[in-house]
Amino acid sequence: MARQNYVFTSESVSEGHPDKLCDQISDAVLDALLAEDPAARVACETFATTGTVVIGGEIGLSNKAKLGEYMGRIGQIARDTIRDIGYEQEKFHWNTCHVHNYLHEQSAHISQGVDRDGAGDQGIMFGYAVNETPELMPAPIQYSQAILRRLAEARKSGAEPTLGPDAKSQLSIRYEDGKPVEITSLVISHQHHDIAQTSDDIRAIVEPYIREVLPAGWLTDKTEWWVNPTGTFVIGGPDGDAGLTGRKIIVDTYGGAAPHGGGAFSGKDPTKVDRSAAYAARYLAKNVVAAGLAERCVIQLSYAIGVAKPLSIYADTFGTGTVPEAEIERAIARAMDLTPRGIREHLDLCRPIYRRTAAYGHFGRAPEADGGFSWERTDLTEALKREL
Numbered sequence: 001m002a003r004q005n006y007v008f009t010s011e012s013v014s015e016g017h018p019d020k021l022c023d024q025i026s027d028a029v030l031d032a033l034l035a036e037d038p039a040a041r042v043a044c045e046t047f048a049t050t051g052t053v054v055i056g057g058e059i060g061l062s063n064k065a066k067l068g069e070y071m072g073r074i075g076q077i078a079r080d081t082i083r084d085i086g087y088e089q090e091k092f093h094w095n096t097c098h099v100h101n102y103l104h105e106q107s108a109h110i111s112q113g114v115d116r117d118g119a120g121d122q123g124i125m126f127g128y129a130v131n132e133t134p135e136l137m138p139a140p141i142q143y144s145q146a147i148l149r150r151l152a153e154a155r156k157s158g159a160e161p162t163l164g165p166d167a168k169s170q171l172s173i174r175y176e177d178g179k180p181v182e183i184t185s186l187v188i189s190h191q192h193h194d195i196a197q198t199s200d201d202i203r204a205i206v207e208p209y210i211r212e213v214l215p216a217g218w219l220t221d222k223t224e225w226w227v228n229p230t231g232t233f234v235i236g237g238p239d240g241d242a243g244l245t246g247r248k249i250i251v252d253t254y255g256g257a258a259p260h261g262g263g264a265f266s267g268k269d270p271t272k273v274d275r276s277a278a279y280a281a282r283y284l285a286k287n288v289v290a291a292g293l294a295e296r297c298v299i300q301l302s303y304a305i306g307v308a309k310p311l312s313i314y315a316d317t318f319g320t321g322t323v324p325e326a327e328i329e330r331a332i333a334r335a336m337d338l339t340p341r342g343i344r345e346h347l348d349l350c351r352p353i354y355r356r357t358a359a360y361g362h363f364g365r366a367p368e369a370d371g372g373f374s375w376e377r378t379d380l381t382e383a384l385k386r387e388l
Helices: 020-035 063-070 074-085 108-115 140-155 199-213 274-290 324-335 342-348 379-385
Strands: 008-014 041-049 052-060 098-105 123-130 163-176 179-193 224-227 296-303 311-317
Touching: 008 140, 008 179, 020 041, 020 052, 020 063, 041 140, 041 179, 041 274, 052 063, 052 074, 052 224, 063 098, 074 098, 074 296, 098 224, 108 224, 123 274, 140 163, 199 224, 274 324, 274 342, 324 379
Parallel strands: 052 098, 179 224
Antiparallel strands: 008 163, 041 052, 123 296, 163 179, 296 311
């Protein structure tokens, strides 16, 4: 039986964190190309350091004549993204940083497999859901993300002008009888512009917003607060530490509460199963839990490059299921087409909906009217019940 009483910790990072800035640039490039061509192929990586952004990888459009036009837009896409995040520091400013573009056309040896509706690469992907939050997400990562998203809103609205874009959060939550009941420690490191501000000053700024988003009663007199524990945090973003696309895969998913296949998401078009099949696995796991078939569920899918059908489907309900896992696996296979094309069509993934995913988590977000976060819908519950 799984442990019922324990403390579990997850962390998050803000949109201004160097790695997250790179994820957002990569996904902004993806969105720009998908807006032009829903069949665009993109594998875009970004590196950022003091005063410099380097973009590389491969792209492809159905109309190859348009590639040159989009190559010329890459620098402005990067600058617009950096400006939206809020970087106007002396050594990292959206208008003065150097942007180097080394994107090139997609390899024909990769595209030939995808053109046959096969997967864009081999790999394993996991999805997870648990009924401990309304979003069916693990509480530590869900609320770590929520804290930073709320602080970003306050910063961008002008309500907290001394806060900078770079920030990290971390929550340690105590579980009792398998349910989250109390935050034992909370860590916030937040960039600020006024060098005279102390850790106590920053806590006074951020604490009301933190209390606003956390469930009542989770913060207690015993909760340990660590706000800017090193002291001053003025130099942030890529000037403080280099950033790279794909280095926050645990922040992007379940905060370590579930397995991860190892593939990053940002900068990859939905023919890449690293992204689309991970979204499908989350969709399936969430619908299993939403249908009342389990309190907790992980789904694994596996693929081979150039091959359409998944090589395996695995479900684990950790002893909380109302039906055997083997039956859930069979129901999943019948309820949804899990070929790469089937996933893209079912979740309507060939549209510019990705930059918004590149900060504050790909999961645990509300489905949006334009198709964003479609994998968070719970519209497969009845189909799963019928198949069972």
